[in-house]
Amino acid sequence: MNKTQLSLIVAICSGIILAHFYQLSTYLINFPNCGDDYLFLAYFTDLPRFTVAEFWSRTVEFHSYIHRCISTRLFTAVYAIFRSAFDFKELTILANLLSMSIIYPLAKLLKRNNVNPWHMVALVGLLYAPNGNLDNFALIGVLQHSISLIFLIWISYLISTEKSRSWGIWLSLLYPMFGTEGLAFIPCIILLLIYMRDSRIWIYSLCGALVIYVYFLGYASPATIPSSGSLLSKLIFTIKGTIVFVGGAVKKDLIISLIIGGLFLINSLFVLWKYHKTKNSALLFSGLILSQILAVGAMITLGRGNAQAGDIGALFSERFSSYGLVFILITYFAAIQPDLYKLPVARHWLLIPALAWFGISSILAVPKFKNLHTRLIADASNAYYFNTNTFYRMEDREITLLKKSGNYTFPAEIVSPASMTRNAQTIKLSPLPAYEQGINEFGISGTGILLVEQSNKPYLFLPINSLSHSIKIKKDIPFNQQMSRFVLIPTN
Numbered sequence: 001m002n003k004t005q006l007s008l009i010v011a012i013c014s015g016i017i018l019a020h021f022y023q024l025s026t027y028l029i030n031f032p033n034c035g036d037d038y039l040f041l042a043y044f045t046d047l048p049r050f051t052v053a054e055f056w057s058r059t060v061e062f063h064s065y066i067h068r069c070i071s072t073r074l075f076t077a078v079y080a081i082f083r084s085a086f087d088f089k090e091l092t093i094l095a096n097l098l099s100m101s102i103i104y105p106l107a108k109l110l111k112r113n114n115v116n117p118w119h120m121v122a123l124v125g126l127l128y129a130p131n132g133n134l135d136n137f138a139l140i141g142v143l144q145h146s147i148s149l150i151f152l153i154w155i156s157y158l159i160s161t162e163k164s165r166s167w168g169i170w171l172s173l174l175y176p177m178f179g180t181e182g183l184a185f186i187p188c189i190i191l192l193l194i195y196m197r198d199s200r201i202w203i204y205s206l207c208g209a210l211v212i213y214v215y216f217l218g219y220a221s222p223a224t225i226p227s228s229g230s231l232l233s234k235l236i237f238t239i240k241g242t243i244v245f246v247g248g249a250v251k252k253d254l255i256i257s258l259i260i261g262g263l264f265l266i267n268s269l270f271v272l273w274k275y276h277k278t279k280n281s282a283l284l285f286s287g288l289i290l291s292q293i294l295a296v297g298a299m300i301t302l303g304r305g306n307a308q309a310g311d312i313g314a315l316f317s318e319r320f321s322s323y324g325l326v327f328i329l330i331t332y333f334a335a336i337q338p339d340l341y342k343l344p345v346a347r348h349w350l351l352i353p354a355l356a357w358f359g360i361s362s363i364l365a366v367p368k369f370k371n372l373h374t375r376l377i378a379d380a381s382n383a384y385y386f387n388t389n390t391f392y393r394m395e396d397r398e399i400t401l402l403k404k405s406g407n408y409t410f411p412a413e414i415v416s417p418a419s420m421t422r423n424a425q426t427i428k429l430s431p432l433p434a435y436e437q438g439i440n441e442f443g444i445s446g447t448g449i450l451l452v453e454q455s456n457k458p459y460l461f462l463p464i465n466s467l468s469h470s471i472k473i474k475k476d477i478p479f480n481q482q483m484s485r486f487v488l489i490p491t492n
Helices: 003-027 035-049 052-060 070-082 088-112 119-127 139-160 162-178 182-196 201-215 231-247 254-278 281-304 318-335 347-386 396-404
Strands: 425-427 430-432 439-443 449-454 457-463 470-474 484-489
Touching: 003 088, 003 119, 003 347, 035 052, 035 070, 035 088, 035 139, 035 396, 052 070, 070 088, 070 139, 070 162, 088 119, 088 139, 088 281, 119 318, 119 347, 139 162, 139 182, 139 281, 139 318, 162 182, 162 201, 182 201, 182 281, 231 254, 231 281, 231 318, 254 281, 254 318, 281 318, 318 347, 347 396, 347 449, 347 457, 457 470
Parallel strands: none
Antiparallel strands: 425 484, 430 439, 439 470, 449 457, 449 484
16 A cells, blocks of 8 residues: 555544544533533542542542542543643543544554555544544543543453563453453453463462452442342343443344344354454454453443343443444454455445444434533533533532632533523423423424523523423422423524
8 A cells, every 4th residue: 555545544534533523622611511520520629638548548439339430530630730720621622532542553453464454444433433422522421431441442452462461461450440340351351361271360360359359348339229130030131231232332222222232242252253263363352342341231231220120221321322332343343354254245345334334423413412512501501590400410519619619610601591581582392291200301392492480580491402302301390380481592
């Protein structure tokens, strides 16, 4: 391949990457995407007052009962060295920059196996497919999920390369620092060492057991965890949830995700089998990542699902979209390896469905990005004027962090009730069937934000979802629809 072609590949890949960061810059504002994001503002605020002991305890303490979030807090600490004020948008964009490091091991393995370099265009397109990157628009998403996946890809690359295998094996013990799912990778490495008849199996197993033991020191199980039924039902539920988890990356539909996820599972097992037959390092790399994401699906099923009720709806959440994105990426990466399976056409034809997927993903993501932007404006406006939020629960501590910590400034995008109601259109809401527990949903035409007024006073902002043409109101928000005036505020 000549220099002109390589330059063109680099240019196209760069354009895809720049488009991703343009979307981040356009649709994000300096406000938390979800309630978990306050973790980092709280840590940032308290950091200057930490003693050494407090720094250690706050850095390793559990979040949401099970997550240590060590690497995410350390990332925030580094950010605090250079910034005196906290900016959710800026930190989210900075964390997203780390995703570019994934390109190096992919390119090296392609070159090692003499795979057509044009496949890098497809790989970069799949990596930054907009509809699969929605989780990376939340600070907790990119710091907890994506950085964990980046670490997984790098240690899998090191393990797949004979010269660096020892480094990858021992560094895998640090995986739980980057995400709870790292606990599942330790048994994967133990199985690999058994398969390779590696003499390090015993010392690694002891070290792995020690890591898991230390990780759970001080752990307290939440009292609200429901009973999961019999062992058999739990096993069936976990297998089903794992299949749905990876299949949902293509289509968030139970039946379709089961079919596609089943095919993904079979293909992943085939990748491992072909590594056994060929010892191709790229297939070992792929097999490790695919196996780990399947294990993550099992963990999320057990942690967030309900076996007794058969509830696996949480697996379709956009907050886990990064795992599905990487699963599709690595599935494609394995498919273009010459040793995997014979194809009726040349492998460069796989570029067409990959780029088509990127195009479809881009189209599907646009209204979701716009809805996110509208919601963030409504959320920030509610917090600024009404000390509340309609998307997640906001306690006094969150309000204090935003308004009294001295480390945060509300974004310029917030909507002023006084200035926006003068020429606004008064509208009516149409009640819709309630599909979510604790939520009232109403149909509405138009796009933008609703301002709820009660007793002729501004009361609440509600973002309009342009996909469902509706707004959602938590039932615990005390307002009377008949006594309220709803004013439509258009947004760009």
